[in-house]
Amino acid sequence: MIWLFDLDNTLVDRAGAFEAWASGAVAAAGASADDLAAILEVDEGGHGSKEALARVLIDRLGWADDVPGAIGRFRTGVLERVRLYDGVLFSLDVLRGAGHPVAVVTNGTSAQQRGKIARCGLDEHVDAVVVSGEEGVAKPDPRMVEIALDRLGVADVDRREVWMVGDAAHADVAVGRAAGTRTVWVSHGRSWDGPDRPDVVAPTTREAIALAASPPGAVLS
Structure with missing residues (x-):
């Protein structure tokens, strides 16, 4: 995945x-x-x-x-x-340790988003970073996903093998749908009140990853 x-x-x-x-x-x-x-x-x-x-x-x-x-x-x-959510680095490391490429796909300016990534030490725990301010496009434009997959060296992967994980329905879920990937919505306790519920809904990112990785062959326990 x-x-x-x-x-x-x-x-x-x-x-x-x-x-x-x-x-x-x-x-x-x-x-x-x-x-x-x-x-x-x-x-x-x-x-x-x-x-x-x-x-x-x-x-x-x-x-x-x-x-x-x-x-x-x-x-x-x-x-x-700004701080990382608890356990996020562990979850990313488990995914990558199992051979699953990981990228950050974020809207924002280069200085601000790269600054957050550096401050939180995310650099060494992901394989690629795509920032809208550097690319001239922003989520929910599916080109953000295509750029990320290209950076990961998997541009031709079946999009159903890709999970797009995020908290914003209008940006993260929408970009995943536009690009044909699976979608994960981090709810932070909110209720999904629209049609077309994402593939996975969970209150935290760690729980979302665990649920998305839970079918046969899951990498998280």
Whole structure:
């Protein structure tokens, strides 16, 4: 099997890192719980417009920064606080140890996403990294999957031998479907409320991997 993983909120806790940073920024500005709620809402777990988030931060926290400056501030805050989910490296190592190629397929800027990967020590635990900001395309464009498979040296593999794992239905599940792979949705306790349920749904990435690898010949126990 081939394993393609989203980065934010799949391998690393980007949402938790942003909330921790935002809580500190709100406290430093003497702002309120309502301000924090507004900031978290517009962030959309990392999927919201960065420009819109910057404007809310400037407005709610009284920053003197312009929009690019505010974007830089919160990106730095996330990068300083981001952490891997527990057990993720172990699961990746088990997959690779069994001969299963592993790649990260992530939307975002090169500096930010590569920075998270380096900070969390993911580099040595995956075989390839595909970042939308480096490729000129982004999930759910299926070219992101095709680039990853090419980097792994398996461009001609049967797409049903490929798992796309991620937390975002509109990006990760959608790109897997567009590329014809199997899909794994990391729910973080949410309910799937649309049609066409993914092949595997699990609350955490480790549980998702275990379920996806559970048929005969599974590599995880």
